[in-house]
Amino acid sequence: MPEAQLASKVDGSRLTVALGGAWTAETAGDMEPRVASLIAQGGSPQSVLLDFTAVQRLDTLGGTLVRGIEMAFGARGIPVQRAGLSQAAAAIYAEIADGLAEPAPPPAKPKPVIVQGLDKIGEQMVEAGRDLVALVSFFGEVVAAIGSIFTGVGRFRLAAVVNQLDHVAFRAVPIMALITFLIGGIIAQQGIFFFRDFGADTYVVDLVSILTLREIGVLIVSIMVAGRTGSAFTAEIGSMKMREEIDALRVMGLNPVEVLVLPRLMALVIGLPILTFIGNISAITGGAMVAQFYGQIPIDIFFTRMQEEVSQRHIWVGLIKAPFMALIIGLVACIEGMRVKGSAESLGQQTTASVVKAIFLVIVLDGLFAIFFASLGY
């Protein structure tokens, strides 16, 4: 391991700093505190001599450190001289002095904490407003793109829609079925557990089927789709944006909204109701299973009661929400994808934002639908 030496000697009114060994990247970390203490304890001699005679190696890191001594004494108005530099060391030292000749730009002054806080709130309010405008304007673009298909300017891309449908819906069936099955089972278990105290076990059938059909089925599936598909859309479109593929589409006269966004949106709008329907069946099956094995309610009784209690409108209330959820998830995912900038970090941020916003909006929308159907008495 190379080592560096630093010794100082007061010689009348002159301070001689003898440097030796290797002043390189390896030793810079060890030497820095010693240089700092030399500067602090150097006092105010008439002049300073930096003696490089014993220096075997000097690189830019060690050189910058040595230059620190020179600058510190120079700032106190003490002249500093150099002696004993080898030719190579002199070249490096000259390079350093040249490179650092321009003073460092002053660091930006931080604002007071209160101002920073207000700044942040203001920025976020403006950002939220912009989000809303972006959503509306993007929706407008999508509608225009749909219009262009009917007027014959654009083209309907069936292959792309089918391909997306495969990714969005078909491949999602197992995981959606599994999760809704478990949720249905959990609801049934909780229902039986508490209804049993009142001897009202069979009400669990109403609980599971109505809750699932109206709310839980579509909500769980939408949230899963926002996490599974929304994030994928954002990442796909975002990385295409990063690599200028979107610009390439534009210059070829293709509308990115028509080529990339529409097939994805359509696949979602078709796929989400299908997934919701599958999810409903799966959740009710889960509930029936738990009722059978945990609540001793035979399956045939479960379904007979379900037929008595559940009318078709409950199914429609749930399913009608699915395409709207799909639209929200798809729009948010595609907008966030289009907002990705050059860096990998930005891709991560937008993907996170896409999922969080989509889930938030899905829940808000579900609440609005609940109010709507309640006031209709449906």
Place this chain on the structure above:
Amino acid sequence: MADYTSGDIIISVRDVAIGFGERLVIDGLDLDVHAGEVLGVVGGSGTGKSVLTRCIIGLVPKRRGKITVFDQDLDTLSRAEHKAIERRWGVLFQHGALFSSLTVKQNIQVPLREYLKLSEPLMDEIARLKIAMVGLRPDAADKFPSELSGGMIKRAALARALALDPEIVFLDEPTSGLDPIGAEEFDTLIRTLRDTLGLTVYMVTHDLDSLARICDRIAALAEGKVIATGTMEDMLRHPHPWLKKYFGGERARAARVKA
């Protein structure tokens, strides 16, 4: 300022084979790099120039052969020893490979933080020096890679490669994607840095101007081997058909006129 005096063999590659799947891209290749020289590695697309470079710096495994850097066999080193060697070389990737979520200054400070214990002000000072050395303006320090032009990215990436004052720098097509003026400036920069810092430069390039202007020696890759090494003149006299085509073409003649 390295321990190696100019002309010593600093990297030696012996009988190396590298392959993917069934195909051997490089088969039985020998190459020496001398301390203090600028070595240009040329070869047609797909002849394994980049693969060889990546193998030397340890990103691609080799099938057989021996690579020694600073007289140490890379295969027999422990992790710590390998890390110590990695500190002594810097790599400039073809597209810069700057970390996109860090500013230029932070990019340069990554190896400093990782390997050395330095105070913030000193690290800022060093970053400022490196930025000046590669010819970037001081205000580039706080910019993100996405805000830089292609030439600036290359310079910033070179500054990062030079952060720890390495003894060897590997440059993968340093002038590709730069305009002729930018490329010429970059060549001059590499030469200047070589002269002041005593660097050894291993450069993969297609740029005939660079080859003629700054390379001390050229190594030509074809058929999985080094088919020729030597100066530009040696290359021009070499009878191999690929070299004749490469250095005898229209573009090469134009480069020679300029050189």
